[in-house]
Amino acid sequence: MRKFFPVDSLARDSRFNQITMKQSQADPRSALIATEEKRPKTNRLQPSRADASDAARSLMHGIFVGEIQALEGAGRTCHDFETGTEAPFALKLDMARQAWDEARHVEISVKLSEWMGTEIGQYAENTVLFEAACSTDPVLRLAGVNRALEGLAIDVFTTMKEFGDIAGDPFLEFCEDWMLADEVTHVKMGSDWLRRITENDPERRKKALEFQSVVDKIFSFGGTRSDSQESPIGLARRFRELAGFSDDEVEDIADVSLRALEERKAFARQAQAEAVEQFSAS
Amino acid sequence: MTVSVTPANFSFVDFDAELIRRIGDGLLEVLGIDRPVHVEVDETTPLGRVRTEIGDTITVRVESGAFEDSRKPRQQSDEATTANLGRALLRARDRISGGFGEAPADDELSLRQIAAWETYCVGRLARMGVPVNQQRWKYNFRNRHGFTDVADAAFERIWASDGLTWGELETVSLEGAGTPS
16 A cells, blocks of 8 residues: 555545645635725624624534544554554554544534535535645654644634534534544644654654644634634633643744734735736736 | 626636626526616625615625635635525515515624524525525524524424515514514
8 A cells, every 4th residue: 555645646526626725825815804894893703703604614614624634644644654663553553543533523524514504525625634644754743733733623623612502502512522522632642652752852853843833833724723803713722731732832822823814914915916906907 | 677797807706797697687587576786796805795785776795705616716606696696686575575674674683583584585595496405504593593493493484485574584583592572
């Protein structure tokens, strides 16, 4: 079986349409830079938002495809590295267990999507999550996937759980709570293995943490996740603490997320100006 | 009666003004609306809000997300254009044709009232053959009326109805929310 599978070869049927982060970011439209009149008071995903149902459906589909890619990433880590020389057996066992969890999450997400009136593949699939799982160093995968990606999952599930709770949706609140518990475990696995494997290799640890920081910024999705009310998804500080993040690490992620939000707004302003210029010229 | 569309050409999204116009013309015929309609698309935002002003001309202001193919960002969807323009025009027709005189202005409607009216519109569109996902609208209705059997029964009644007045719609909606008038 092939090792180190490329992101453009993931198995998907015709219902799915995949887009890269670059394509997604190239959209000159942005709700973030709308005028006061047009901009919602808050972008945070809450039932009080007029578009709450559709926004929740869209996010749920994002969770669904994210779970598929997380399953593929954890499964790949079991296969891509030689046991013993490249990755300890116990690490691969943890990744196998995670793959089992992710497969269950995919099934739960499909059921929740049906419940919310969404079809499989109804929204474009951003493949950025799997891209972070393509590193050739298992420690970098743990940092990028288990700590950054699964850390984002903690924030997303917390937001969705609260949404279900406030809306009175018993299934959404219950399912998100269960998946959230698994994600905390996955992040903790990543934190523990990162420390163990790099215990006597500070340079490798530094490199892994830098990679995590880069992935955290990418996973901030141009400001989709941050402490700001302009971001649909908040930062779940308490659950991150339970998952083994230090206070300093949480603060770093908060800073990175806010910077990503500001950079996205600046990028969108520039893209809109360029689009207007092109339109005027034509 | 005819439909006009602005802008004629799009730069932020790959939309076709002529396609919007044709879909609008078809809807006017099916819905029996005898006033000109102007569709104004705001292509600078990906949000999907739709607002309607009724005068001698019905003006529908649409954010580009309402006509977009969610599978293919920035591309137009025939289905989304039909369903969302159809909803806006049905609401306008309700207000014009009577029975909805006591309905609050659009920006004064509560989220519950909007959900009830949307359900009423989409149910009628479905019976006209416009492809819609009923579960999507049930989920929206539940978010605004509660996740209860009473709310589901109210949804089914509204979805299957034709010729409701605002008062009748509001009564069923309030019953669904567990707060009968």
